[in-house]
Amino acid sequence: MHFTVSKRCVPKLIRNLQELGYTVVGPSLSGGVVRLAELKGQADLAAGAVDVQDPGRYALGKEAPLVFSSVNGPDSPKRYLHPAEVVLSRLVDGGDGVQPVSGFRPNGKYAFFGIRPCDLSAVGVLNRTLLVPGFEDRVYSALRDGAIFIVVNCTRAGENCFCSSMGTGPGAESGYDVAITELPEVLLVDVPEADSAIFQGIELKPATEAELREGEEMVQRAKEQMGRKIVRQDLSKRMYASMDSPAWGKVAERCLACGNCTMVCPTCFCNTVVDSTDLRDGSVSRVRVWDSCLSKDFVYSAGGNPRLQRMSRYRQFVMHKFAYWPDEFGTYGCVGCGRCVTWCPVGIDITETVDVVLRDQQAAEKKLEAHPVA
C-alpha cells in the first residue's frame, strides 16, 4: 500500500523504531565516508552527503537537499548480520573435558533504515547461503530473524553500480518491511499494512497517481543512468567455459590479493574461527572472524595449497560470484552494488573482468592495454 509522508517525520520514524526495541542502523558520516552505523536520531543520518565513486576511488561531493542522498559506502548489512568478529562460544576445561559456559546470543535486534535495494538483495543471497536447511548458521539466523528492513529505492545510480543488470535494483521488488522512494517534496512509502506500528503517530496520506508515477520515473532514470553492466544470459555457463582463458592471468596481474573486495562485498561470507584464551581464568573464546579467498593461506592444508597463484585466487572470487554460486545456492553471489570496484586499491572493475575473460584472448588483451596497471 502506497502512502506519502512528510520528510519532517524522519526523526519520529527513527524514534518509533527505537521504541519498538530496535537498534536503528543507517547511513551515517564517519571520517569522510558514509558508513552504516547506529542512528541515535536524525542528526546521525548522513542526510545531504553525496558519494562520488569511481574504480578505486570514493569521495564526498557537493551536498544535495535530500534525506537519502548517498548510494552506498563500504558497509552493508553483512557487517551486522554476519559480523566481522563474533564470539561463537566461551569454553572452560573442567579437567573432565571441555564445557561451554556461554554461546552466541544476539545483543538486540536491528532495524536497517535507508539501505539500498542491492543490499536488501544481498540479504536475500545470504539467506540462501547461510540458511541451507540442516546447515543453518546460528549467528546469522538469530540476527536476521530479529531484523527489519526499511529500504530506500535509488533515484541516482552510483558510477560503479550495475544492480540493474543483476536484477537487484534500483527499485526494491520484495523482501522489505518498508520501501521508500524519496520524491522532491515528500517520501513515497510502500508499507504492507496501513496500521504499521512503525508509522505510529505519523500522518500517512494515500499516494496519488501522479506521485506514484513520479516515483517510478525517478527509479527508471537511475536505471538508465547506470553505465556498467553484466550480461546475465547463460552467464554461469559462459564463466565455466572461460576458466582456462589467458585473460584471467592478465586481469589478475593488477590484483594485490589484499582482500578489500571480499570485505566490502555484501555477500562474501567466508570466515575462520580462532581460539582466544583469557589469561585471567583460562577460559577460551572461539572467535569467528571474516576471512578471504584472496588470502594465500585460505586453502592451505596438509595436502598442499591448490591456490598458490594469485590468479587462481582472484579467479576463485569472480568464478564464485557468477558460476559456482548459482550451482551452490541457486542465485548469483553478486548484486551489482559496485563496492568491490570502488574499494579495490587498483580499481579493478569486476564488470570489465567478466567482459574481458568472456571475450577471445586477442580482444581481451587489447582492452587491458587501454587500462594499464595502476
Place this chain on the structure above:
Amino acid sequence: MPRHALHTLARGTVRGMRKETPDTFTLLLELGDGRTPADFMPGQFNMLYVFGVGEVPISVASFGREKHLTHTIRSVGRVTNLLATLAPGSCVGVRGPFGKGWPLDEAEGKQLLVIAGGLGLPPLRPVIEEAIAEPGRFDGLKVIYGARTPADLIYTYEYPRWQAADGCDLLLTVDRGTPDWRGNVGVVTTLFPKAGIDAARAVAFICGPELMLKFSILELSRIGIPAERIFVSLERNMSCATGTCGHCQLGPLFICRDGPVFGYPRVRDLFPREGV
C-alpha cells in the same frame, strides 16, 4: 544427522594411542555421549578440537563394530602436533560426523577395489573391515596400497589378518624401497596389472594425494572401468564442516557438505585442475 550435532562438542577420552610411523599415530577415543563407532559412517570425518588451540578435520578410521572411535593422524601442524602428545585419560573435543561417506551399497555384489596412497588409507580402513566382516557382501576385495617407503606403511599390524581373510587380496607398494623390502617398488598404478582386476564388475574407492588419484583414475579408465564406478575422497581444509566458512570449496562443491566422497563424474571437470 541430527541438527544439534553440527556444533555439539562431544568429549572424547583417549583410551589408547598406536604409533603407526615416526610421524603418524592412531588415537583410540571413547565418547562421553555414549555414541559408538557405529554412529560414524565409513568415509565421514570429525572435527577434533584441542582446547584453546583449534580444530582439525580427520577422517573416521574405525569400523562400526569396534569398541573405540579411531582417528589416524599425521603430525603436521599446531593442532595435530598437540594431538600426538595426548596421554591416555586426556580429552579432546569431537564434533561430527560430517559429510557423505563411501557408497558401499553401490559396490554390493561387485569386486571392490580399495586403492589408497599414504594417509589415504585411514578413511578406507572401515571399508576393508566391513568387507572382511561380511564376506558375501562383495564379490572379492582388492586392497591396493602405496606409501613413500616401507617405514611409511600404516596399519602393518593388520596386514596378516587382512591377507588371511576370505576373498581379500592385499597388494603393497612403496615409492622407494629399502634393502630388506621384498615387495613391489613403484607408484600404486604399477600394482593394477597384478591385482586381478575384473574391469567388467569392479567398483573402485580411491583416496590419497591428488596426483595419485589422478593417475589411478586414468589407469582405471584405461582398463575399462567406467567413471560411474569410480569414487574418490577429496581433501580440502574443512574448517567449519557445515558449508558456511568457504574454505573447502572446490568449484561449486563444498567438500565438507557435498563430499568428501564423490562419484568421479561429479568432480571430473574440477579435479585435478590447476588452481581451482
